[in-house]
Amino acid sequence: MVAAFVALWAILDYVIEPAKKAEKHCELGEKFTDLAIAIARSERSVEALGDLKARRLGIEKLEPPCKRLVDLQARNDECRARGFPPEDLVPLSWAQRYFGYIVTFGLRRLEDWKSDRQREAGAASSRA
Structure with a gap:
């Protein structure tokens, strides 16, 4: 019984890949933090706003699909x-x-x- 539980757990861990998802989450969080820093340091102009929006969309493109x-x-x-x-x-x-x-x-x-x-x-x- 314990062996079946361990095998099922291993299969779920292999299929769901929580470690990879957690790593991706951390990477995206860092990118959004970097963007927040860039927003705080950027000049207030239409061109800067366009560049910042493009960076944000680039990060959002890497996000997993929405549930x-x-x-x-x-x-x-x-x-x-x-x-x-x-x-x-x-x-x-x-x-x-x-x-x-x-x-x-x-x-x-x-x-x-x-x-x-x-x-x-x-x-x-x-x-x-």
Whole structure:
């Protein structure tokens, strides 16, 4: 039993590669810190702003892809903390809340929900 657990752990460690991800995270953090230093030291001009934006986009290009379900869950948490009504929360299923860190799925249902809300808001504003 212990051998199976160790083997499973080794496989997960090989597939997920947390050490490489942590190293990449540190590298990106250093690049953003260097950019913050450059921003503090730069002159205030349109050309400097363009150069700094280009550097920022170059760093963002190296970032791993965004986990959309994690972003939506964070949005819901912030809305709850700010006292928004429950109907403003994105209706994530329990599976999306728990497995969204690993895989993204069910976005079509959320897009339909968003379209319905926009349609309702448009109808309400046209009535007013």
